[in-house]
Amino acid sequence: MQKLKDRIREEGVIRQGNVLKVDSFLNHQLDMQLLHALAEEFAARFENEEINKVLTIETSGIAIACMVADLMQVPVVIARKTKTKNMNGELYKKTVTTVTKDEYDLYVAKQYLGEGDKVLLIDDLLAHGKALEGLSDMVVESGAELVGIGVAIEKSFQVGSKLIRDKDIRLESLVIVDDLDWRSNKVVFRGDND
Amino acid sequence: MQKLKDRIREEGVIRQGNVLKVDSFLNHQLDMQLLHALAEEFAARFENEEINKVLTIETSGIAIACMVADLMQVPVVIARKTKTKNMNGELYKKTVTTVTKDEYDLYVAKQYLGEGDKVLLIDDLLAHGKALEGLSDMVVESGAELVGIGVAIEKSFQVGSKLIRDKDIRLESLVIVDDLDWRSNKVVFRGDND
Numbered sequence: 001m002q003k004l005k006d007r008i009r010e011e012g013v014i015r016q017g018n019v020l021k022v023d024s025f026l027n028h029q030l031d032m033q034l035l036h037a038l039a040e041e042f043a044a045r046f047e048n049e050e051i052n053k054v055l056t057i058e059t060s061g062i063a064i065a066c067m068v069a070d071l072m073q074v075p076v077v078i079a080r081k082t083k084t085k086n087m088n089g090e091l092y093k094k095t096v097t098t099v100t101k102d103e104y105d106l107y108v109a110k111q112y113l114g115e116g117d118k119v120l121l122i123d124d125l126l127a128h129g130k131a132l133e134g135l136s137d138m139v140v141e142s143g144a145e146l147v148g149i150g151v152a153i154e155k156s157f158q159v160g161s162k163l164i165r166d167k168d169i170r171l172e173s174l175v176i177v178d179d180l181d182w183r184s185n186k187v188v189f190r191g192d193n194d
Numbered sequence: 195m196q197k198l199k200d201r202i203r204e205e206g207v208i209r210q211g212n213v214l215k216v217d218s219f220l221n222h223q224l225d226m227q228l229l230h231a232l233a234e235e236f237a238a239r240f241e242n243e244e245i246n247k248v249l250t251i252e253t254s255g256i257a258i259a260c261m262v263a264d265l266m267q268v269p270v271v272i273a274r275k276t277k278t279k280n281m282n283g284e285l286y287k288k289t290v291t292t293v294t295k296d297e298y299d300l301y302v303a304k305q306y307l308g309e310g311d312k313v314l315l316i317d318d319l320l321a322h323g324k325a326l327e328g329l330s331d332m333v334v335e336s337g338a339e340l341v342g343i344g345v346a347i348e349k350s351f352q353v354g355s356k357l358i359r360d361k362d363i364r365l366e367s368l369v370i371v372d373d374l375d376w377r378s379n380k381v382v383f384r385g386d387n388d
Contacts, residue, residue, distance in 0.1 A: 023303065024305075024306075027272075028271065028272060028274065028302075028303055028306060029269050029270070029271045029272075029303075029306045030260065030263070030269055030270040030271075030272070031269055032260065032263045032264045032267065032268070032269060032270065033267065035260070035264075036264060058252070058253045059252045059253050059256065059272070059274075062253065062256045062257055062260075063256055063257075063260045063270070066224065066226065066229070066256075066257045066260050066261065067260065067264070069224070069226045070226045070229075070230060070261070070264075073226065073227065074226070075219075075223050075224055075225055075226060076223070076224040076226065076257070077222065077223045077224075078221075078222060078223075078224070078253070080222065080253075108222075109217065109222055109223075111218075112218075112222060112223045
């Protein structure tokens with residue numbers, strides 16, 4: 001998606017350790033016109049699928065997920081990273097172990113996910129993919145159907161996309177980043193040399 | 195706003211300690227058609243104001259803020275509760291002390307808030323108002339203009355709305371809850387006896 005590539009080239013900041021910061025338009029500040037365009041692209045890619053629910057992970061997936069779900073006229077369910085004292089129904093829980101060996105849990109109330117649901121998972125970024133992998137497993141274990149995963153930015157050189165595709169899950173990435181060079185602040189996108 | 199009152203009456207769950215759970219349509223699962231209607235109401239109430247930025251607090255304010263900003267065609271800025279290692283520019287910071295004496299910080303990067311900005315603060319709920327009070331102070335101290343605050347649900351019997359109105363800030367609440375009775379699961383709204 002050229003619009004997103006251009007924006008990443010203009011405003012993305014690369015940090016040592018393969019970090020790509022998109023704070024000015026996608027994470028800390030949100031350009032709603034861009035998000036609207038991203039949502040339209042996701043809606044187009046999944047238009048032949050019956051989807052009745054968009055699932056995302058707090059915090060950075062919420063905005064895109066809402067824009068997609070608004071177009072599709074379906075609800076959003078937010079997987080929570082903390083179990084508040086108010087979440088006292090039955091919960092699905094998945095423990096996510098990050099590449100730096102930190103652990104956290106993802107929670108979804110059972111009443112909002114289960115048999116009969118056709119779920120599209122939306123997130124901003126796919127890097128190591130541990131959270132999306134855990135959430136995919138949760139969807140399948142709930143009895144719901146996982147229609148696919150949509151991410152705005154896929155970093156192909158980290159393990160996440162392989163984890164997802166190895167599970168035969170349809171993955172739609174609006175842009176694929178094949179390389180990041182923090183010294184020159186250069187981003188290499190898939191398709192740049194087509 | 196009758197549509198929101200009706201929904202709270204149908205699906206809201208009251209817990210001891212004046213807790214009103216709206217997980218099925220506003221917090222954990224989001225009814226995007228309802229959120230769209232809430233956003234249209236905020237846009238109508240603030241239509242005579244020049245607003246160039248919507249500011250909200252992670253996590254539960256993000257969805258409504260995005261819908262409002264999408265209608266107003268302005269960006270959203272999300273005040274973060276944790277300072278990630280990727281946020282390494284200059285930051286505004288406000289420490290929020292909750293009624294239970296817990297403390298946490300709110301962060302906004304200085305490049306996304308400052309002189310010349312006309313800011314609408316959006317959140318889902320106004321109860322004790324400590325976070326919204328801190329964020330209001332942050333906006334004013336940044337040199338930006340705080341046009342007003344919009345919340346979906348105001349609990350009038352907790353101190354937040356007084357804190358905000360005592361600062362002469364325009365506060366627009368889509369529904370005002372005057373009383374909650376957890377024994378009978380009854381919600382009393384402002385205007386019920388008009």
